Amino acid sequence: MKNDATPEQARVLIVDDEENQRQGLAAMVSAWGFQAETAADGVEALEKLGSFAAHVLITDLMMPRMDGAELLRRLAAQGSGPAAIVVTAFGNIETAISTIHELGAFWFMEKPVEPRALRVLLERAAAQSRLAEEAERLQRQLSYRGQLGDVVGRSAAIQQVFSLVRQVAPSTAAVLITGESGAGKELVARAIHRLSPRRDGPFVAVNCAAMPETLMESELFGHEKGAFTGAIERRAGCFELAQRGTLLLDEIGDMPAPTQAKLLRVLEDSRVRRLGGKSEILVDVRVIASTNKVVEESLRKGELREDLYYRLNVFHIHLPPLRERKEDLPALCEALLADLDRKHGCRVTEVAPDVMDLFHRHNWPGNVRELRNVLERAIILAGEGAVLLSHLPPQFGISAPAHAAAHLEDPNLIRLSVGTTVDEAEKALILRTLEHTNNNKTRAAEILGISLKTLHNKLKEYGSAAPAA
Numbered sequence: 139m140k141n142d143a144t145p146e147q148a149r150v151l152i153v154d155d156e157e158n159q160r161q162g163l164a165a166m167v168s169a170w171g172f173q174a175e176t177a178a179d180g181v182e183a184l185e186k187l188g189s190f191a192a193h194v195l196i197t198d199l200m201m202p203r204m205d206g207a208e209l210l211r212r213l214a215a216q217g218s219g220p221a222a223i224v225v226t227a228f229g230n231i232e233t234a235i236s237t238i239h240e241l242g243a244f245w246f247m248e249k250p251v252e253p254r255a256l257r258v259l260l261e262r263a264a265a266q267s268r269l270a271e272e273a274e275r276l277q278r279q280l281s282y283r284g285q286l287g288d289v290v291g292r293s294a295a296i297q298q299v300f301s302l303v304r305q306v307a308p309s310t311a312a313v314l315i316t317g318e319s320g321a322g323k324e325l326v327a328r329a330i331h332r333l334s335p336r337r338d339g340p341f342v343a344v345n346c347a348a349m350p351e352t353l354m355e356s357e358l359f360g361h362e363k364g365a366f367t368g369a370i371e372r373r374a375g376c377f378e379l380a381q382r383g384t385l386l387l388d389e390i391g392d393m394p395a396p397t398q399a400k401l402l403r404v405l406e407d408s409r410v411r412r413l414g415g416k417s418e419i420l421v422d423v424r425v426i427a428s429t430n431k432v433v434e435e436s437l438r439k440g441e442l443r444e445d446l447y448y449r450l451n452v453f454h455i456h457l458p459p460l461r462e463r464k465e466d467l468p469a470l471c472e473a474l475l476a477d478l479d480r481k482h483g484c485r486v487t488e489v490a491p492d493v494m495d496l497f498h499r500h501n502w503p504g505n506v507r508e509l510r511n512v513l514e515r516a517i518i519l520a521g522e523g524a525v526l527l528s529h530l531p532p533q534f535g536i537s538a539p540a541h542a543a544a545h546l547e548d549p550n551l552i553r554l555s556v557g558t559t560v561d562e563a564e565k566a567l568i569l570r571t572l573e574h575t576n577n578n579k580t581r582a583a584e585i586l587g588i589s590l591k592t593l594h595n596k597l598k599e600y601g602s603a604a605p606a607a
Contacts, residue, residue, distance in 0.1 A: 148264035149173045151192040151220065153183045153209065155201040163196060163225075163251070170257055172264075180204025184212060192220040193267040194244075194260055199226040210241040214382065215422045216310075216335065221263035225251055287329035289322055290473045291466035295458040299326065306453045307333035312405070314390075314450045315428040317457030320507030323428040324388060326457055331384040336424060339383030342376050347392035354397045356413055359404070365414025377410045380423045390427040390450065391436045395443065402446045425450065460502040460509065467497050470506065474513050475525075482514075485522040489513075493525050496535050519585055528574055568596055 150172045154160035157178075164174040175190050177183040179201040186192075195213075199206040206224055213219030221244040244263045247256065286300045306313055307330045315323045324343060331341045349357060356365075360375030376385055387393070393401070404410050405425060409418040427450045429436070436442040460466070471489045479486055489497070502508055516529035558566075568586065575581040583593045 148193045148260070148268070149175070149191060150194045150196060150260065150264075151175050151177060151183060151186055151190060153177045153180065153195065153197040153201070153206065154225075155179055155198065159198070159249075166253060166256075167196075167260065170260070172260065180206065180209035180212070183209055187213075187219075194263045195220045195222040196256075196260075197222060197224055199224055207241060210243060214242050221267050223247060223256075223259055223263060225249060287332050288325045289329055290469050291463060292469055293463040293465045295463045296466055299455060299457060302453075302455045303329050304333065306330060306455075308335065309453075310424055311452040312424070312450050313426045313453045313455060314433075314447075315426065315455045315457060316433060317428075317430065318459045318505055319430045320505035321430075321457045321459055322506050323430075323457055324386060326455060327384070327386045327426045327428065330426060331424075334384070334424070336383050340380050341384050341386070342380040343386040343388055344376050345388045347389035351394045351397070354394060355400065358397070358401065359410045360412040360415075362412050362414035365412070369414070372412070375410060375412065377404065377421045377423055378419060380421075382422050384424045384426060387425065387427040389429055390446075391429040391431040391433075391442050395440075398443045398446050402443065402449060405446075405449050460505045464498050464502075467494065467509075470509060471497075471513065474510050475517065478510075478514050478517050482518055484517045484520070486517040486520050486525060487523070489525045490527070493527055493530065496527070496530075500535055564596075565600055568593070569600070 150167050152160045152163045152167065152174060153176070154163070155178055160176045160178070164176050167174045172194075175186055175192070177186050180197075181204045183195070183197070184204075197206040197209060204212075206226070210219075210222055210224075213222075222242070223245050224243045225247045227249040244266070245259050247259070286303060289296070289299070289303075291297070303326060313327075313330060315326050317323050327343070328341060331337060344357060346354070356369075356373070356375070358375050358377060360373050360378055361369050363369060363372050387401075404421070407418075408421055408423075410421055411418045429442075431441070433442065433447065433451075437444055437447060460470075468489075471494070475486055475488070478484070497509075504511070512530060512534060513525065515531060516525040519529040520526065568582070571582045571585055572579070575585070579593055579597075580590060583590045586593070
């Protein structure tokens with residue numbers, strides 16, 4: 139199998155406090171065609187990595203100032219780093235397991251190094267690094283074609299969001315995402331995580347608006363057994379669960395003020411104390427916050443602490459509502475239909491032109507979430523082919539502008555006047571559904587959400603002479 143990284147492409151940083159060892163390794167690695175740099179310890183290695191983007195790190199374990207284990211911990215804490223091969227004269231199986239599994243090393247070798255084995259490891263480690271680079275490059279290219287993770291759109295407004303995401307993702311800066319409910323704030327947060335060096339770590343989302351105040355601190359910071367009534371066992375909080383990953387604090391404006399104060403301290407110290415705990419736990423978590431509120435109003439009303447706001451608002455991304463980027467509707471519909479087809483086992487491939495026309499006139503108060511819900515209902519009704527006007531919710535588009543009224547006069551839609559009784563409305567709905575299904579009672583019952591027996595009983599009440607399907 140051909141490696142995606144040839145030796146000529148790969149860069150190797152060799153870290154060893156013994157000059158003869160590191161120079162000898164550098165000479166051997168260079169002879170194989172790799173580009174080699176050296177460092178005398180972990181401190182110098184971190185400095186070199188700032189300007190030398192190594193694909194592979196070869197490091198000794200026992201070194202002054204900063205040893206190899208601490209170097210790997212620092213790189214892991216940063217959420218990035220080259221594939222690491224640990225070489226040491228003090229090796230044993232316990233050290234090997236600890237180094238590979240706990241510190242994230244690619245492999246472990248004992249001195250003296252066997253050249254052929256090292257070369258094979260170097261090529262494999264370099265190939266792994268280059269594959270990761272290629273995956274990220276392809277993902278970035280995909281975003282330019284109108285998709286960034288699960289965020290879809292080709293409008294100038296959403297492309298600006300894509301640009302901001304790409305700029306902030308590689309950093310560790312806190313991000314504040316604002317926008318209306320249903321606009322896709324969590325999807326943007328996930329895109330930041332997937333493009334960041336922390337992408338292999340966990341992504342944990344907490345909805346601050348959906349959680350009772352009494353449980354908020356326990357959810358965020360964890361608790362010890364017996365910390366409060368019902369705490370029957372120790373539980374890690376979201377900060378611990380998101381270690382070396384990303385934590386999304388969704389709807390931060392709804393977080394209780396006392397919890398905001400404790401959150402601010404955690405953000406400043408990178409330490410959490412479980413409820414009922416006696417010691418603090420060091421956490422390495424990138425925090426992203428989101429809110430559907432107007433931040434200035436939240437600050438003025440005291441709902442959001444100013445000091446917490448400034449701590450979170452290092453980098454601000456505003457997600458525009460769907461009504462301000464309706465040119466994204468075709469791309470959004472295409473992506474949502476593909477996803478919903480997989481979910482429900484349907485084969486709906488398009489939205490009919492008159493439906494798309496209605497979509498463009500709709501105000502979308504629920505944003506992309508509303509669009510998804512409308513399409514999900516529609517593909518269940520359609521099953522295959524195209525989404526038609528008859529597949530939309532009965533009240534959908536009722537608030538459309540007056541000039542669209544004529545468009546709503548569709549034979550598959552039912553218009554009821556004020557004063558219509560429930561029984562009359564039910565009868566009109568059942569009979570119109572039968573017309574839509576060409577009197578296929580089984581299909582009509584499925585659409586109406588009633589049993590076939592109930593449908594037959596209703597038709598007997600109406601005295602219908604519709605033929606059996």
